[in-house]
Amino acid sequence: MNAAHFHLMFNHLPIVGLGFAILLSLLAVFGKSEDIKKLSCWFYILTGLLSILPIITGDGAGRSSDLPGYQ
Numbered sequence: 058m059n060a061a062h063f064h065l066m067f068n069h070l071p072i073v074g075l076g077f078a079i080l081l082s083l084l085a086v087f088g089k090s091e092d093i094k095k096l097s098c099w100f101y102i103l104t105g106l107l108s109i110l111p112i113i114t115g116d117g118a119g120r121s122s123d124l125p126g127y128q
Contacts, residue, residue: 067110074104 081097084090 064111064114067107067114070110071104071108074100074107078104 078097078100081093081100085093085097
């Protein structure tokens with residue numbers, strides 16, 4: 058795997074994490090659970106931290122030239 062593969066993989070983590078955190082928040086509100094509210098807050102924080110990874114790997118992905126169709 059090269060930097061472009063990592064960049065594409067890391068690019069989708071915040072999207073999936075945000076969807077999961079929203080589902081947890083809805084479950085916490087309708088289920089009236091304080092523990093799930095705390096867990097959803099931690100997922101928002103984790104998703105925010107994971108959004109740094111595409112920025113870090115983006116420069117290397119832009120330099121990779123071994124992808125099909127790249128000229």
